[in-house]
Amino acid sequence: MYLYLYDSFLNNNKKYNSLLAKIETRLTDLGIGGKIYRLSPLRNVNELLADEVRNGVKTVVVVGNDKTFTQIINAVAKFDVLLGLIPIGNENKIAQMLGISSSEEACDTIAARIIEKVDLGQANGTYFLSNITVASGEVTIECENKYRIKPQNKDQVCICNLRPLFSTGQGLSNYFDPQDGNLEILIEPITSWFENAFRKSAQLKKSVIPFKKIAIRSKDSLSVVTDGQRVLKTPVEVEIVPKKLRIIVGKKRMF
Amino acid sequence: MFKKENGEEIETIIGPSVQVEGNFVANGDIIIEGTVSGSIKTEKNLRIGDEAKIYADIWAANAIIAGEVQGSITIKDSLELTNTAKVFGDVKTKTIIISSGASLQGKCLAGEEKRSKGEKIEDRPKVVIPKEKIQPLSEKIK
Secondary structure (H helix, E strand, C coil), X not given: CEEEEECHHHCCCHHHHHHHHHHHHHXXXXXXXXXXXXXXXXXXXXXXXXXXXXXXXXXXXXEXXXXXXXXXXXXXXXXCCEXXXXXXXXXXXXXXXXXXXXXXXXXXXXXXXXXXXXXXXXXXXXXXXXXXXXXXXXXEEEECCCEEEECCCCEEEEEECCCCCCCCCCCCHHHCCCCCCCEEEEEEECCCHHHHHCHXXXXXXXXXXXXXXXXXXXXCCCEXXXXXXXXXXXXXXXXXXXXXXXXXXXXXXXX | CCCCCCCCCEEEEECCCCEEEEXXXXXXXXXXCCEEEEEEEECCEEEECCCCEEEEEEEXXXXXXXXXXXXXXXXXXXXXXXXXXXXXXCEEECEEEECCCCEEECCEEECCCCCCCCCCHXXXXXXXXXXXXXXXXXXXXX
8 A cells, every 4th residue: 555745845836736647647557556645844744654554554655855755764764664755856866866767767666666675874863864964063973982083173074874965975975875784974174166176185085984873972062964854962872773764766776 | 905996895984184092993994094093903904094193003904004103013914014104113914015215113023923843852752772682692602
């Protein structure tokens, strides 16, 4: 049984009406139609999922962009369900990583059901798929009670599971694998566009350190953002939860 | 020894802006361009860049050192000190390559641990010749 969660930006937006109609027709043709719920700030996703899983939903498909997907992951990870994605609109880098290039192709991908188990990160109890960014400041990272890492104040600190979605981590894509049972600390100095032009020298300045469990501490309270969504405050404990999420991927996936 | 940086073998990079304190243990290859104090341990390869400063004891399978190391170095197979390397500590390895210009201040043990045992003369088993009873000539004639 399928449950389709439409992001709130699709509600009453004429721009996407014809595309949504096409997607719904295609899903019906493929025999994978299901319940449709339109998300809104007033609707509690956790309660909705709990009810639907109790009623027999086995597959949850997110219809939206990166933001929608990462928002839903935190709720879906608590249940034993399969997760799919139909990308709509801009900012769909996660879909690219999962090997889904368009909305139409996503319907076929969901029907094909290639399933991969991926790791999730957990920061103070909050799950994340992609990354955590730490606001710049005096930070100390304690790794597995064995060693401490002290980046410089101007460094940008990011904890990655998937390949970084933004400009950070260019040239280091092979280090990030959501199935390797490790998270990676990515530390890079904030550089000017001129320094970035010479990527080779910039790459050597970056640090990539794999780990299973760390604690991020700071003198002053700093904000830590999980998947660009939820804001936590230091101290934050981060650990890997291996093979936590079952996800539908395309053939062109990047891991 | 090391694959290119876009390859898959390098697992840990410590950049020049980062300082690490404590017992740093990694399962894969390590590249260090920053500062590390404590100890470094890997079962694979280690590369220490020319601007790196290491105040730590090192254990690795293979290592290339171009920076400064203050501490003992124990390498299972091959150790290379480039012309910019400065090592203040004892070194133990199977094979060592020291480029001209490299500095090494400490005891260096290079080569196989096993050596053929030299035997002392006293340790050799003594050949005991059984003594025959010497009979007097008069008895032999009889």
